Amino acid sequence: MTQTDHTASWTLETQLVHGGICKPPAESAGLPTVHPIYASTTYVHNSAQALDQAFNGITPTGEQAYVYARQGNPNSYALEEALKLAEGGVGAVAFGSGMAAIHTALATGGLSVGTKVLASKDLYGPSIGLLRKVFQPAGVTIVLADLCNEQVSQTIEAEQPDVIYLETLSNPLVKLADLDKISAAAHAIGAITIVDSTFTTPYLLRPIEHGIDLVVHSATKYISGHGDSNGGILISASNALLDQARTYATMFGAMLSPFEAHLMLRGLRTLSLRVERQCQNAMQVACFLQKHPAVERIHYPGLAQHPHHELATHLLKREHFGGLLSFELREQTREAAYRFMDQLTLCLPATTLGDVFSLVSYPPMSSHRSLSQHERQEMGITEGCIRLSVGIEYAEDIIRDLDQALQRH
Ligand SMILES: Cc1ncc(COP(=O)(O)O)c(C=O)c1O
Structure with a gap:
């Protein structure tokens, strides 16, 4: 877009459509202390070349770029950055629900025809439903086992799964799984580990520090914390898994809206x-x-x-x-x-x-x-x-x- 101001020549009809279009405030006008809500589906760049580059997620000066909100928006990016730091991952992807984050994590872990997932039998009911109703018909073998007992390493070795999926605290009996043992046994056979950390939050436990590959949360719960927004988050320990997760998230279209992301970031502060x-x-x-x-x-x-x-x-x-x-x-x-x-x-x-x-x-x-x-x-x-x-x-x-x-x- 050229910088020339054409607005004076516009008719009322056109002015009504284009009035109030977002211009970032000049620093001298005062910057907001709280991230504004970017309720915008799409993003305009200074030139076609800058737009072209923004499709790769980066501005010419190396900052995060936005093109179309399903691929990311400034509010969910702010939340992703905050949770990446909180969990000690390399990056995060925000979703419209915890179930969407879990679905993407399982696909990112590599679940497809002919693969096997070893999942905790104590999982949240709909997570078992997701495995049985979505992944099993797609040719994935589902093994549900007790992953909270002493023999968990032997179970992993015997089952030889591609993906291991569990929760930090089981629902509703609040049992714990030994994450260090599980990640060691998983990595010995090249399996990807996914942990639903909803119940513990990064304040109580950081699964990546225990060797876990992907962490997911129903952000609807403690992260949001006020019963007013639904969302999910996936945090990755590696760039390869992060890129894959971002690709799936964009394709599945389960993105978090800017409004919900705003509420979640506010929740996260306390x-x-x-x-x-x-x-x-x-x-x-x-x-x-x-x-x-x-x-x-x-x-x-x-x-x-x-x-x-x-x-x-x-x-x-x-x-x-x-x-x-x-x-x-x-x-x-x-x-x-x-x-x-x-x-x-x-x-x-x-x-x-x-x-x-x-x-x-x-x-x-x-x-x-x-x-x-x-x-x-x-x-x-x-x-x-x-x-x-x-x-x-x-x-x-x-x-x-x-x-x-x-x-x-
Ligand atoms: C442990 C756990 N994981 C995932 C979910 C699903 O999250 P959402 O309802 O945000 O999709 C829930 C919901 O209760 C949960 O308790």
């Missing part, structure tokens, strides 16, 4: 404070539930009795065990679980986690709905199992609410 408080609260709640007569069993890695307490002290940030826990009602029935949920007045019975609010969910109704009762039982999820995502409220208020609901359910 992540450490929120998670800090959530961990403190969760510990207090776990100690309370542990002694409650209406509670049969509690699952929280911060408690010494949890089978992976030792591993948690090694893997997670010191003295921090996450904001998620689950417990089993003494009366292990769906009816008792529903009665308990209906009595709650502070904790919200809603299907998500990682928000500032305390949230209660019933896995047989939500995350593990698609599995049979028998399958759930095999995973250790009883009909009395309740998952609690502890929020940032005052701990005593959360405890009081749980107590009255437990007494009256």
